[in-house]
Amino acid sequence: MQMEKEITVTINGEAKKAKVEPRLLLVHLIREDFNMTGTHIGCDTTHCGACTVLLDGKSVKSCTILAIQADGKKVSTVEGLLNADGTLAAIQEAFKENHALHCGFCTPGMMMRATELLQKNPNPSEDEIRWGISGNLCRCTGYNNIVKAIQYASAKIRGEALPSTEPIFV
Amino acid sequence: MIQECKTSKAISGMGHSMKRKEDGRFIQGKGNYIDDIKLDGMLYMDIHRSPYAYAKIKKINIDKAMKVPGVVAVITGKDLEKYNLHWMPTLMSDTQMVLPTDTVMYQAQEVAAVIATSRYAAADGVEAVEVEYEVMKPVMDPYKATLPGAPVLRSDKKGKTDNKIWHWEVGDKKKTDKLFETAEVTVKEEIYVPRIHVASIETCGCVADYHKVNNHLTMYMTTQAPHAIRTVIALVAGHVGLTEEKIRVISPDIGGGFGGKVPVYPGYVIAIAVSFLVGKPVKWIEDRSENLQADSFARDYHITAEMAGTKAGKIQGIRFKVLADHGYTDASANPSKFPAGMFSICTGSYDYDTAFVEADAVYTNKPPGGVAYRCSFRVTEAVQGIERITDRFAQTIGMDPAAFRFNNFIKKDQFPWKSPTGWSYDSGDYELALKKAMDVIDYAGLRKEQAEKRKKGEIMGIGICSFTEVVGAGPSKDFDILGIKMFDSAEIRVHPTGKAIARFGTKSQGQGHETTYAQIIAEELGIPAENIQIEEGDTDTAPYGLGTYASRSTPTAGAAAAVAARKLRDKARKIAAYLLEVSEEDLEWEPGVFFVKGAPEKKKTIQELVFAAYTNHPQGMEAGFEATHYYDPPNLTFPFGSYICVVDIDKETCEIKVRRFVAIDDCGNIINPMIVQGQVHGGLTQGIAPAMFEELIYDEDGNILNGTFMDYLVPTAVESPSWETGHTITPSPHHPIGAKGVGESPTVGAPPAIANAICDALLPYGITNIDIPITPYKVWKALKEKGVVKAI
Numbered sequence: 001m002q003m004e005k006e007i008t009v010t011i012n013g014e015a016k017k018a019k020v021e022p023r024l025l026l027v028h029l030i031r032e033d034f035n036m037t038g039t040h041i042g043c044d045t046t047h048c049g050a051c052t053v054l055l056d057g058k059s060v061k062s063c064t065i066l067a068i069q070a071d072g073k074k075v076s077t078v079e080g081l082l083n084a085d086g087t088l089a090a091i092q093e094a095f096k097e098n099h100a101l102h103c104g105f106c107t108p109g110m111m112m113r114a115t116e117l118l119q120k121n122p123n124p125s126e127d128e129i130r131w132g133i134s135g136n137l138c139r140c141t142g143y144n145n146i147v148k149a150i151q152y153a154s155a156k157i158r159g160e161a162l163p164s165t166e167p168i169f170v
Numbered sequence: 171m172i173q174e175c176k177t178s179k180a181i182s183g184m185g186h187s188m189k190r191k192e193d194g195r196f197i198q199g200k201g202n203y204i205d206d207i208k209l210d211g212m213l214y215m216d217i218h219r220s221p222y223a224y225a226k227i228k229k230i231n232i233d234k235a236m237k238v239p240g241v242v243a244v245i246t247g248k249d250l251e252k253y254n255l256h257w258m259p260t261l262m263s264d265t266q267m268v269l270p271t272d273t274v275m276y277q278a279q280e281v282a283a284v285i286a287t288s289r290y291a292a293a294d295g296v297e298a299v300e301v302e303y304e305v306m307k308p309v310m311d312p313y314k315a316t317l318p319g320a321p322v323l324r325s326d327k328k329g330k331t332d333n334k335i336w337h338w339e340v341g342d343k344k345k346t347d348k349l350f351e352t353a354e355v356t357v358k359e360e361i362y363v364p365r366i367h368v369a370s371i372e373t374c375g376c377v378a379d380y381h382k383v384n385n386h387l388t389m390y391m392t393t394q395a396p397h398a399i400r401t402v403i404a405l406v407a408g409h410v411g412l413t414e415e416k417i418r419v420i421s422p423d424i425g426g427g428f429g430g431k432v433p434v435y436p437g438y439v440i441a442i443a444v445s446f447l448v449g450k451p452v453k454w455i456e457d458r459s460e461n462l463q464a465d466s467f468a469r470d471y472h473i474t475a476e477m478a479g480t481k482a483g484k485i486q487g488i489r490f491k492v493l494a495d496h497g498y499t500d501a502s503a504n505p506s507k508f509p510a511g512m513f514s515i516c517t518g519s520y521d522y523d524t525a526f527v528e529a530d531a532v533y534t535n536k537p538p539g540g541v542a543y544r545c546s547f548r549v550t551e552a553v554q555g556i557e558r559i560t561d562r563f564a565q566t567i568g569m570d571p572a573a574f575r576f577n578n579f580i581k582k583d584q585f586p587w588k589s590p591t592g593w594s595y596d597s598g599d600y601e602l603a604l605k606k607a608m609d610v611i612d613y614a615g616l617r618k619e620q621a622e623k624r625k626k627g628e629i630m631g632i633g634i635c636s637f638t639e640v641v642g643a644g645p646s647k648d649f650d651i652l653g654i655k656m657f658d659s660a661e662i663r664v665h666p667t668g669k670a671i672a673r674f675g676t677k678s679q680g681q682g683h684e685t686t687y688a689q690i691i692a693e694e695l696g697i698p699a700e701n702i703q704i705e706e707g708d709t710d711t712a713p714y715g716l717g718t719y720a721s722r723s724t725p726t727a728g729a730a731a732a733v734a735a736r737k738l739r740d741k742a743r744k745i746a747a748y749l750l751e752v753s754e755e756d757l758e759w760e761p762g763v764f765f766v767k768g769a770p771e772k773k774k775t776i777q778e779l780v781f782a783a784y785t786n787h788p789q790g791m792e793a794g795f796e797a798t799h800y801y802d803p804p805n806l807t808f809p810f811g812s813y814i815c816v817v818d819i820d821k822e823t824c825e826i827k828v829r830r831f832v833a834i835d836d837c838g839n840i841i842n843p844m845i846v847q848g849q850v851h852g853g854l855t856q857g858i859a860p861a862m863f864e865e866l867i868y869d870e871d872g873n874i875l876n877g878t879f880m881d882y883l884v885p886t887a888v889e890s891p892s893w894e895t896g897h898t899i900t901p902s903p904h905h906p907i908g909a910k911g912v913g914e915s916p917t918v919g920a921p922p923a924i925a926n927a928i929c930d931a932l933l934p935y936g937i938t939n940i941d942i943p944i945t946p947y948k949v950w951k952a953l954k955e956k957g958v959v960k961a962i
Binding site for chain 2: 021023024028031032035036037038039040041042043044045047048050077078079081082088092095096097099101102103104105106107108111126129130131133134135136137138139140141142143144145146147165166167169170
């Protein structure tokens with residue numbers, strides 16, 4: 001047990017205080033101390049991306065950031081994605097409408113990563129999307145529909161006509 | 171091909187691409203996975219594991235660990251031995267250590283469990299456990315394990331003198347051997363299907379919550395088969411008073427299963443034992459390295475595949491021999507009578523009557539297994555064998571692999587077809603599926619392009635796989651696990667206002683049961699799928715079932731849902747006859763409504779009839795509107811498909827690019843096309859994984875060389891091609907809704923299609939086989955051996 005340190009983290013707009021060991025990972029602060037379990041843990045080497053959150057607007061893997069590194073910063077998680085009026089955010093609607101999730105375990109991290117991707121590049125090509133989410137593993141979907149969902153969210157955010165969400169068969 | 175919908179979109183029965191009902195919670199971070207469960211007073215367990223593959227334990231010193239702040243207890247095999255809980259049965263009736271008392275048998279085996287008040291303290295405790303080992307030379311090669319003089323690994327078994335687990339065979343050996351002596355053409359290939367891992371993004375874990383006062387255990391765990399697990403716990407722990415009525419297994423949302431969450435792992439049992447001893451809830455969550463290194467391996471089949479036939483291109487028979495490496499115990503989850511699972515489906519999609527298939531399983535110093543990873547018990551291995559040897563035969567006689575397949579397919583009118591290994595294929599139209607795939611991808615055009623590229627020295631390949639699956643275990647006369655027959659169940663309760671809840675013995679891990687089961691019931695009863703709540707995974711509420719794996723949910727529980735719903739429709743008809751004052755025969759049904767023949771204005775909706783079942787039921791009829799059905803399938807189902815893959819290989823770097831991949835699947839009638847397509851996409855990516863990237867590799871000393879996600883290469887969106895998928899529809903003749911199951915077809919069909927494409931590309935250089943995963947390095951090495959490329 002190391003000396004605990006008090007930190008303040010603004011999570012989804014709400015400032016929260018916590019006393020933490022310096023070694024505590026941000027993902028554990030979010031899940032265990034703040035009881036927000038939408039952010040998941042899928043590996044121990046920063047490869048799967050299930051724990052992806054936004055730290056001051058930048059997507060990070062919260063299993064590789066110490067809680068104390070988030071002191072005084074803003075963290076956004078899946079729980080904060082909904083629009084202010086309680087409707088689904090474009091990326092959430094896109095994932096549901098395009099069947100971009102099966103088990104749902106990678107989904108929060110995938111959506112957080114996609115959120116930043118679309119903020120930086122509102123109209124990405126398929127290749128840019130695939131490279132853009134290559135730090136997030138999904139074992140269920142085969143990625144086709146995640147790509148489709150991000151394209152849908154991109155259209156929605158830009159106010160363009162939404163692509164069909166019906167499955168396309170050859 | 172479009173599935174015809176008999177119901178309106180408002181009802182959303184079969185054939186509608188209804189958006190998933192379960193998604194709402196997942197996209198808002200409100201799923202309830204195992205690690206999300208937090209109980210008052212909960213303790214955390216972490217496991218100290220062996221760094222050696224084979225060693226005697228000389229001493230375990232827990233003193234330092236006990237001094238770590240927050241550590242409550244350290245449990246070793248000796249502690250469990252006092253309660254006779256240090257060994258457990260596997261689902262294959264083999265035995266497995268929960269914690270060792272004297273010997274460790276594989277690297278990363280559980281050695282001691284540390285219980286603490288926090289996750290971090292438990293991890294500190296694990297670091298502080300000191301174990302002295304006497305290291306022994308492990309047996310890592312299954313062939314060496316069979317040699318005389320090999321150390322007998324399972325010396326704990328009385329009278330055991332070798333490392334053999336079982337021998338299994340099927341077919342006519344004499345007839346097959348004779349064929350191979352006389353056939354015009356025989357081909358033989360050694361095909362290794364590597365040891366891989368399911369690598370679901372959620373690892374395994376549990377919260378064991380034992381209450382002393384009530385003598386009751388609630389076991390929250392990542393299991394695909396909650397009822398079977400409850401029975402297994404009762405069998406293992408009944409002698410300490412935990413009998414089956416005192417056990418409740420809850421399988422919460424599961425972050426991917428793929429077969430890896432079927433077996434009972436030592437961690438679960440230790441957590442139960444500790445909760446039982448300490449009287450507090452105990453949580454155990456594997457980390458990724460533990461998951462990759464100790465649990466859930468699949469495949470590891472060394473196949474010698476042979477095919478005999480004519481120069482004109484007719485297959486006459488096959489002879490397959492398998493050496494199966496199960497690690498230190500057979501911890502598969504196959505049906506009891508099928509130690510090699512359904513490997514005998516390896517006769518494939520072709521018409522011939524001679525086959526002999528045999529398999530030997532051996533112990534080595536690797537982790538135990540192997541699980542049926544997104545595969546109906548060794549079907550992936552079987553299809554890799556038959557589809558690779560089929561291509562080799564076609565190459566040997568100089569025939570196009572597509573033409574060779576058409577030459578040998580079982581024809582549509584030959585079904586039901588009795589295979590030489592004893593299966594009765596229920597239905598199929600193999601020609602149609604392959605034709606469709608060839609049309610979509612422009613097979614003729616691709617062959618022309620390939621011929622031109624070959625002239626220029628460019629490397630391009632086209633690979634076909636026309637697979638037949640066997641899923642939906644299974645009929646009770648042949649299928650059981652630990653004696654429990656492999657039926658499955660559905661219970662439907664319709665409330666007075668016409669809305670329903672239905673419960674099942676299966677357990678979704680992402681397959682979308684909350685949507686598809688609702689659609690099946692909607693199809694049969696006309697109640698909107700939106701108004702049908704589906705519940706699985708709680709043994710206190712769900713009817714008994716054997717769980718979800720081996721593509722069995724739709725063939726078994728899906729059938730149970732349809733049959734139970736039909737019982738309710740029969741009851742609704744009786745009530746309608748009573749209310750409309752006509753005889754039952756005078757009534758006609760259209761989804762959601764009974765009406766009088768010739769007088770359609772005289773009608774009762776299903777909602778009205780259900781309400782009447784609670785408010786105005788005919789005297790003499792049982793009140794209420796509920797039905798349960800345990801469905802025992804008359805046969806398995808046989809999904810099939812044809813996949814075509816096109817690859818380009820860079821001659822300099824040997825990088826392999828999958829240019830196109832077309833998958834045509836036939837899973838019979840389709841419940842939800844969107845979900846079927848999603849299953850196929852996902853399975854294809856899990857098919858390219860072992861074909862090009864994944865393999866668990868061990869060195870001679872038993873060290874795993876890629877036991878983390880740093881070096882075990884799960885495909886990302888970049889490696890995964892943009893899949894092109896479609897289907898044909900050949901309904902299962904014996905299944906109540908004509909469905910067959912689809913989740914595993916793509917995992918089974920993709921690896922041979924990719925391997926065939928790469929080997930087709932390399933054929934001009936005299937390269938006929940490279941074992942999967944086929945990496946740029948393996949291609950470069952093969953081309954270097956042939957003098958095509960040079961080392962720089």
